[in-house]
Amino acid sequence: GGNGGKFAPTMFTGATLGFVFAYGINQLGWVTLNQANFIAVAMGGLMSGVFKSPLTGIFLIAEITGGYELFIPLMIVSALSYFVSLYFEPHSALIRDLARKGLWAPSHERDWHILSNLNVGALMETNFRVLTTEMTLGAFVEVIAKSKRNVFPVVDKEGILKGVILLDDVRELMFNKEAYEKTTVGDLMHQPPATVGISDTMEQVMDKFENSMAWNLPVLDKANRYLGFVSKSSIFNEYRRSLIDRSKD
Numbered sequence: 001g002g003n004g005g006k007f008a009p010t011m012f013t014g015a016t017l018g019f020v021f022a023y024g025i026n027q028l029g030w031v032t033l034n035q036a037n038f039i040a041v042a043m044g045g046l047m048s049g050v051f052k053s054p055l056t057g058i059f060l061i062a063e064i065t066g067g068y069e070l071f072i073p074l075m076i077v078s079a080l081s082y083f084v085s086l087y088f089e090p091h092s093a094l095i096r097d098l099a100r101k102g103l104w105a106p107s108h109e110r111d112w113h114i115l116s117n118l119n120v121g122a123l124m125e126t127n128f129r130v131l132t133t134e135m136t137l138g139a140f141v142e143v144i145a146k147s148k149r150n151v152f153p154v155v156d157k158e159g160i161l162k163g164v165i166l167l168d169d170v171r172e173l174m175f176n177k178e179a180y181e182k183t184t185v186g187d188l189m190h191q192p193p194a195t196v197g198i199s200d201t202m203e204q205v206m207d208k209f210e211n212s213m214a215w216n217l218p219v220l221d222k223a224n225r226y227l228g229f230v231s232k233s234s235i236f237n238e239y240r241r242s243l244i245d246r247s248k249d
Helices: 004-028 035-051 054-065 071-088 096-100 107-116 137-146 202-212 232-248
Strands: 151-155 161-166 216-220 226-231
Touching: 004 035, 035 054, 035 071, 054 071, 107 202, 107 232, 137 151, 151 226, 161 216, 202 216, 202 232, 226 232
Parallel strands: none
Antiparallel strands: 151 161, 216 226
16 A cells, blocks of 8 residues: 555566566567566666656665666666656656645645735734834833834824834933933834835745845835734744644645
8 A cells, every 4th residue: 555555566567567578579589688687677767757766766776686787777767767757747656646636736836835825914913012203212212111022113194104113223322311302213213124015925025025134024005004014933933834734634
């Protein structure tokens, strides 16, 4: 059963084909062929074609025969078998049935399939303290004391995102009380390295994280109004959870 149920018959069939071919040629009297060599080479060739694993076929037969005298013939036959079989059937015998039912895909395709099912809105976090450009540094320090986050979005009266402030940006100013009333949030904010649209695909989101090297990016609607933040860690956590769920199925 399982892989063994395909492996052993493949080896036996290859050996039989090699023997029949060599025996038939010998019976015709055209030339005398070494039947053992043809049995070994045919086994490797059939394995390469059936399992789409030419290197396995080459080295396995070399180990079985205990030598590398047949290495060149094995390479030629395995390569031909692999490419000819690939033309007629792109999948190995081990995964062919799953592939035809749409239940199998290469690992990189599975990764993107899982990511494509993730939604920005579902991963977005909204428990951030929102600031306004007119807010003074003193008022901002009070907000920091009540916040568990280290990033703060800055918006105008319409909710349009104007910038962001990181806790590290004001860490030194927090102890300068003379600047509490003179400095405003508008003076301290800066533009985020990138923004995420609520309708962006997860592939677009990951590209923005990759290009910006950021771990948190603000999420905006079509009118550039602030909605929340999406973090790379939350995407990875959801991806990991989805991967575990799929493996259980």
